[in-house]
Amino acid sequence: MTLPFAIIAILTIAAAVAAMSLRNLVHCALALTLAFAGLAAAFLNLDAQFVGFAQILVYVGAVAILIVFAILLTRGGETPEKSVFSASWAWGLAVAVVVFATLAWAITKSAVVERRPAEQVEASVRQIGDALMTRFVLPLEVIGLLLTAALMGAVIIAMREEGKSK
Amino acid sequence: MNVSYLELLKLAAPETIVVLTALAALVVDLTSTRDLEARFRFIINGMIACAGCVAAIVWMLVMPAHANALEGMFVVDPLTQVVKIALLGLTLFTVLISMDSTFTEHIGEYLALILLAAVGMMFLVSAEDILMIFISLELTSLSLYILAAFNKRDVNSAEAALKYFLFGGMAAAFTLFGLSLLYGLSGATNLGQIAAALEDKGLDPLLIVAMVMIVLGFGFKVAAVPFHLWAPDAYQGAPTPSAAFIASGSKVASFFIFAKVMMIGFTGGETNGVHEIAGSAAWQQFVSGWTPVVAVVAVLSMLLGNLVAIVQSSVKRLIAYSAIAHAGYMLIGVMAHSGEAVASLVYYAVTYGLTTIGAFGVVAVVEARSKDDQLASFAGLSRRAPVVSLCMMIFMLSLAGIPPLAGFFGKFYVFAAALKTGAPNLGLLWLVILAIAMSAVSFYYYLQVLKQIYVADMPAGAEELRVPVLGQVVLGLIAVGVILLGCAPNLLVGVLQASIKAAGL
């Protein structure tokens, strides 16, 4: 394991744990931003520059801001008095631990860990653009439809209706 | 790599037509019909949506195609065409039963989202690439979450949508993680290439994890136990036409792709050609390894769905639990992976979807007048709305599996196909026996609904239900369809078998 990766991994995991366990929701959102940034660093570490920067733009730039907006709109800004965990939290934690244990076991037993990285990889913006317009042109169209549907739906759902709620 | 966009457009013309229709309905509603009364708006834009569906169906009937574009991203063959036509038919009926509803003022958006969800299902049916499967699955799911939340005045609608969304999001995360492992192990995204790459590598523990995660994701989509928790709440709380679409279209598409992934991705077949389960002993062991997992899910779904449905007092919830049970029956078809099983599965899913839309249509009619969907609201319906009651009787009996209705032949074909697969799946015999026993149980609660309609006294002061002519015609059409497909199952089965042969599965 190299030093940069170790730093990235520790930072990301610590930030993720903080995002999932802090009491104040705004702090959670900030920790989440840090976790996303750590992941972006891991992507860069894997020589995937374009995706790394896209991750920063989309997650750190857009999703995190959206989450902070939602927290403030639902008055989650103040620290809750009661427990922030649900009554059956022990079960949830147990499931997560089991999932991690299974995954870790499968990874260490798997043949894929023997793999060596390719000497030199290149994923330039030009290549990605070419691929998007050739082999991946159909997924690109479908994701356009998906974003249209999400945009339309999010506006409708979040909009205040004239007729009063019952 | 050169791509002919024109060829691609021609191949995806039905999808394109539906997308354009969605945009047309949106634009017409926003520009010209906005000031009209809600009823007329719904009829005008609904007709546009229906015209689009019909146009896409006609296109597929007139221009048969057989092609594999972009290395499996978009595969068109006679089988996918049949399934797409069926999906568009279900979409059409969903639009028709929603025309009478008053829950939303955003009519253009509502219809556009129904059509976009339908487009997602169509792409899903044609996908043989895990990237395309994931994206079109998400297009469908996101549209359906939004459709479930469309009744802004009703608390239950928002709650239903939130639960559907949170469970769905979690399932999507599991699916994506499973797909990432599958990509990692095989280095490919095409189902056929994945199977080919994995075939000679033996059994990797990560592969098992990947498979369990993907089954979990699909289990959520088809609402099988233990991933069913969202279904009763979503069906009950969502606006009735949305619930009908979630229960029918989404189910048909999900089951089809589930069977396809299981058959191509995991049994080591080829994308286009007769497939043979070949490979190492470990592989054989693995293939027979997933069958018990699915079997357990099927048994639990049949037991829980049928037993819990008995105690329900809300009709939509009752249909939801019965839907879980039906998912269990259909999983038997998934397990019996043979060409005939796929034909029977598609037949079952399509007729089930049609019947469910009809049942939800009747619920919508009752709900519009009595404001809830409790069993008691159906009391004496036969004297208040005879035509609608007759339709409901046909739907309930078909769901229960009474001959000569479509539901009976659906069950019959699935069970027969399961039994025919023979020795390696001897366990299927027990499943079929359990399924038949459970169908008998289901008869009880379907009869409960009919008892309310036909035997129970009318509540005092109840008068005749005024059902719009259009609504009666639509429900009548669906009922005729259910009878017709039951009496002459070859109409659909013949086409399915021929197209499966042509598709080379």
Next chain:
Amino acid sequence: MTPLAGYLLLSAMLFAIGLAGALTRRNAIIVLIGIELMLNAANLNFLAFWRFGEHPEALAGIMFVIFSIGVAAAEAAVGLALIIAIYRHYKTANVDEVNSLKG
């Protein structure tokens, strides 16, 4: 370079943390954050497998991540809109207090 197992274990850890948060927290926004973390963990898998794969020039892993970032963003937008709608009705974003549908 760090071996593949390092990246995979990091992603498994993130997936489990996200899952734990989604299953144990009461606030729907945090549940959504947990789901986003799980999706991100899958993205890390794709990139790691792409980097260590036999055909990195095929770009499939990169493409999958680009699309899944888009999907996850759309999902977050819809989810937060739903949470705001819920808050308008219930004056809370806690999932265990949103329970009028039962049976």
